[in-house]
Amino acid sequence: MKVDIFLDTLSSFANSHPLSSYLIIVFICSVISHPLRMLVGRLAFAIAIRTERVVDDLIVDALRPFRFVYVLPVAIGFYLAHMAQPYTYTAKVVCGLLFIVLVIDTAAKLLNGLGAILRHKAGGKSSSYTGIIDVAKLGVVVLGIAVIIAIFFETSPLALLSGIGAFAAVLMLVFKDTVLSIVASLQNTSWGYFREGDWIAAPEYGADGLIERIGLYEVTVRNWDLTTSLIPTHKVLNVTTKNYRSMWEKQARQIRRSLDIDIDTIRFCDRHLLERLVKIDSLSEEATQQLTLITEEETAQKDNSTQVKIKTNLDMFRLYADKYLRQHSGIHHRKHLIMVRDREPGPEGLPVEVWAFTRKVDLPGYEATQASVFSHLIGVLGLFDLKVFQRKVGGID
Amino acid sequence: MEVTSKTKGEAIVFYINGELTTTSSPEAQAEINEVLESAKCKLVVLNIEKVDFIASTGLRIILALGKELQASGTELVICSANQTNKSVFKMSGFSKLFSMFDAEDEALQLT
Numbered sequence: 323m324k325v326d327i328f329l330d331t332l333s334s335f336a337n338s339h340p341l342s343s344y345l346i347i348v349f350i351c352s353v354i355s356h357p358l359r360m361l362v363g364r365l366a367f368a369i370a371i372r373t374e375r376v377v378d379d380l381i382v383d384a385l386r387p388f389r390f391v392y393v394l395p396v397a398i399g400f401y402l403a404h405m406a407q408p409y410t411y412t413a414k415v416v417c418g419l420l421f422i423v424l425v426i427d428t429a430a431k432l433l434n435g436l437g438a439i440l441r442h443k444a445g446g447k448s449s450s451y452t453g454i455i456d457v458a459k460l461g462v463v464v465l466g467i468a469v470i471i472a473i474f475f476e477t478s479p480l481a482l483l484s485g486i487g488a489f490a491a492v493l494m495l496v497f498k499d500t501v502l503s504i505v506a507s508l509q510n511t512s513w514g515y516f517r518e519g520d521w522i523a524a525p526e527y528g529a530d531g532l533i534e535r536i537g538l539y540e541v542t543v544r545n546w547d548l549t550t551s552l553i554p555t556h557k558v559l560n561v562t563t564k565n566y567r568s569m570w571e572k573q574a575r576q577i578r579r580s581l582d583i584d585i586d587t588i589r590f591c592d593r594h595l596l597e598r599l600v601k602i603d604s605l606s607e608e609a610t611q612q613l614t615l616i617t618e619e620e621t622a623q624k625d626n627s628t629q630v631k632i633k634t635n636l637d638m639f640r641l642y643a644d645k646y647l648r649q650h651s652g653i654h655h656r657k658h659l660i661m662v663r664d665r666e667p668g669p670e671g672l673p674v675e676v677w678a679f680t681r682k683v684d685l686p687g688y689e690a691t692q693a694s695v696f697s698h699l700i701g702v703l704g705l706f707d708l709k710v711f712q713r714k715v716g717g718i719d
Numbered sequence: 720m721e722v723t724s725k726t727k728g729e730a731i732v733f734y735i736n737g738e739l740t741t742t743s744s745p746e747a748q749a750e751i752n753e754v755l756e757s758a759k760c761k762l763v764v765l766n767i768e769k770v771d772f773i774a775s776t777g778l779r780i781i782l783a784l785g786k787e788l789q790a791s792g793t794e795l796v797i798c799s800a801n802q803t804n805k806s807v808f809k810m811s812g813f814s815k816l817f818s819m820f821d822a823e824d825e826a827l828q829l830t
Binding site for chain 2: 571
């Protein structure tokens with residue numbers, strides 16, 4: 323009974339004040355949408371976290387922060403727009419536009435999720451379908467913009483698209499750079515190839531520094547010498563040879579540098595050298611084994627069968643350098659490659675290349691780590707009776 | 720993504736730097752477990768100040784870690800989350816499962 327009276331009261335209020343009723347209903351729906359979004363998010367996370375499958379994780383992550391829930395107040399606002407007299411048309415346009423924006427946003431997110439699933443299935447590498455997804459996202463955005471324009475001009479989207487098609491050739495010729503820039507910007511927004519603050523190198527444009535601004539027509543790069551380089555936006559992807567962002571994200575920076583060893587100093591280890599090396603903790607085990615081999619050789623007298631097993635001082639140095647890197651606090655030990663290898667000998671000696679990744683990626687920190695590694699390795703060369711090759715210039719030998 | 724750790728009294732603080740994505744979260748889990756295997760503590764603090772994004776996989780790993788630690792009588796807390804991650808924790812209900820602190824010092828006061 324009381325409910326009937328309440329409903330009758332509401333009904334008569336709505337009939338006598340339709341605009342106010344419309345605004346109240348839309349407002350209530352908007353307010354409810356926030357806790358509804360939290361509820362949807364809670365359910366989505368609960369499903370994703372409790373299952374071991376990765377596919378649902380990727381879909382849930384792609385849909386975050388679940389803005390599609392706001393379709394509820396927008397849809398109600400659209401269908402009850404007749405109550406908003408004399409602003410029915412305005413209400414429908416606004417709700418229609420918001421609906422299209424939400425649809426575009428959700429469609430793009432779903433396509434991102436699909437792309438993530440395809441990359442996951444491909445083992446984390448880019449798959450051939452990602453290009454198709456990129457085009458699909460572009461298509462969704464273009465279609466959405468066409469519908470929005472069609473609403474404003476009260477025309478059919480299909481008629482608009484075919485009309486645009488007719489002008490396409492003219493547009494491409496007259497606004498070629500603009501169209502290319504728009505496409506490049508959309509691609510970049512979609513896939514995040516480069517962002518403001520990224521360090522890129524584009525030698526063709528003399529750019530080596532941080533991206534200061536990404537505009538429609540040009541990308542501004544502040545070089546390390548404080549000059550500025552401008553790269554046309556649609557050319558950035560073609561001319562940029564490096565983007566150092568992943569280095570910052572992974573917090574690892576490569577050392578790849580060689581020491582040129584004087585080949586004349588490379589020889590087989592003898593007892594004297596090994597007795598010196600056995601005192602070094604990281605080499606004591608190997609040096610002891612080598613001493614045993616030397617003893618066997620001396621015992622066998624002229625039998626050279628063990629000769630080939632005896633290491634050279636260069637082998638021992640490489641072993642030492644490898645172990646040194648693996649305990650250096652400034653070097654990544656597990657996640658990134660550590661390697662000390664010989665390169666092809668040349669007129670300037672035999673290059674021993676050190677390959678490792680520093681924990682610090684900023685320039686001073688990186689250079690300090692690199693310097694400490696190489697100053698140490700150069701310093702210990704004498705222990706192995708090795709020398710760095712240095713070209714003699716002028717003077718008397 | 721990089722995980723480092725420091726022992727502070729009866730607590731171990733793990734500093735996660737990067738994104739906890741579907742790919743990097745299992746690596747983070749392995750590194751944290753490796754440290755916890757050889758260390759005993761009453762409190763584990765996840766400092767996620769430098770974490771830009773936490774995927775659902777990352778949340779699952781935090782949940783699994785929390786359950787394992789709870790079974791051994793150790794508490795897991797989270798500190799220094801940015802606004803986006805706080806919103807994710809709130810939406811997923813994690814803010815009710817694990818104590819969250821704005822700063823590491825506040826979290827360490829639990830020991």
